[in-house]
Amino acid sequence: MAEESRNTRFDLVVALFMALAAVGTAWAGFESAKWSGVQANSYASAGADRAEASRAATLAGQQRGIDVVSFTAWLNALNAEIVADPSVRPKGNYKPNQQAVSGFLFERFRPEFRPAVNAWLATHPLINADAPATPFDMPQYRLAAQRRSERLVDSAGKLAAKARSANQRSDNYVLTAVALATVLFFSGMASKANGRRLQLFFTILAGTVLIGCIVTLALFPIQI
Template sequence: MPDDARHSRFDLVVALFMALAAVGTAWAGFESAKWSGVQANSYASAGADRAEASRAQTLASQQRTIDVVSFTAWLNALNAEIVADPSVRPHGSYTPNANAVSGFLFERFRPEFKPAVRAWLDTHPLVNPDAPATPFDLPQYRLAADQRSQQLVERAEKLATRARTANQRSDNYVLTAVVFATVLFFSGMATKASGRRVQLFFTTLAGIALVGCIITLALFPVQI
C-alpha cells in the first residue's frame, strides 16, 4: 500500500477516534451534571421531609400530652364521683353523663383519642384487674401526626438513598470523561509519533480505551 494511502487511512482512523472521544466526553459531562442535579434535588427534598417530620412529631407529642392530661382529669373526676356515689361505678360500657364533670370531660376528648378510651372501657378496667392500665397501651390509640412523621422519615431515607446513588452515577460519568481524555491524548500522540510501530501502539491504546468507554456508557443509566 502506498505511503500516502496508508497515512490517509491512519489519519482518518485517528480523526474518528478523536471525534468519538470528543462526543463521548461531552455526553459524559452532560450526564454527570444531570445526575448531580438529581443528587442535589433529592437531598433538598429529603431535608424538607425531615423538617416536616420533625414538625409532625412535635405535634404528635403535644397531642399525646393533651390526651394524657385530659384522661387524668377525667379519671380523677370519675373517681371523685364514684367515691361520692358508688352506684355510678361503670361495670360495663361507660355512658358519659352530661350533667357530671366526668361526662363533660369525656365529651371533650380529642376525636382521635375517643376510640382508644372506648376500647379501654370495654375491657371493664375499673373492675377487671387484667385490663390494660391505660388506653395508651391499646392499638386503637393512634396519632395521625405520628404516622405522618414516620412516613416522612421513610420517604426522606429513600430520597437520601437516591441522592447517594445519583452521586455515584455522576462520579462514574466523570471517570468515563477522564478515560475519554486519555483517548484524545493517545490519538494526539499517535499523530505526533514518527515511527510506524509507535503510531500503531498509541492508536491501539486509543482504540481499546475508546471501545471500553463506549461499552461503559451504553451500560450506564441515562438521566434526561
C-alpha cells in the same frame, strides 16, 4: 503511493478516535450535570420531608400530651365521684353522665382519642384487673400526625438514598470523561510518533480505551 494511502487511512482512524472521544466527553459531561441536578433536588426534597416530619412529630407529641392530661383529669374526676358515691362505679361499659364532671370531661376528649378510650372501656378496666392499664396501651390509639411523621421520615430516607445513587452516577460519568481524555492523548501521541510500531501501539491503546468507554457509557443509566 501505498505509503501515502496508509498514512491517510491512519490519519482518518486517529481523527475518528478523537472525534468519538470528544463526543463521548461532551455526553459524559452532560449526563454528569444532569445526575448532579437529580442529587441536588433529591437532597433538597429529603431535607424538606425531614423538616415536615419534625413538625408532624412535634404536633403528635402535643396531641399525646393533651390526651394524657384530659384522661388523667377524667380519671381523677371519676374516682372522686366513685369515692363520694360507690354506686357510680361502672359495672360494664361506661356511660358519661352529663351532670357530672367526669361526663363533661369525657365528652371533650379529642375525636382521635375517643376510639382508644371506648375500646379500653370495653375491656371493663374498672372491674377487670387484666384489662390494659390505660387507653394508650390499646392498638386503637393512633395519631395521624405520628403516622405522617413516620411516612415522611421514610420518604426522606429514600430520597437521600436516591441522591447518593445519583451522586455516584455523576462521579462515574466524570471518571469516564477522564478516561476519554486519555483517548485524546493517545491519539495525539499516535499522530506525532515516529515509526510505525510506535504509531500502532498508541493507536491500539487509544482504540482499546475508546471501546471500553463507549461500552461503559452504553451501560450507564441515562438522565434526560
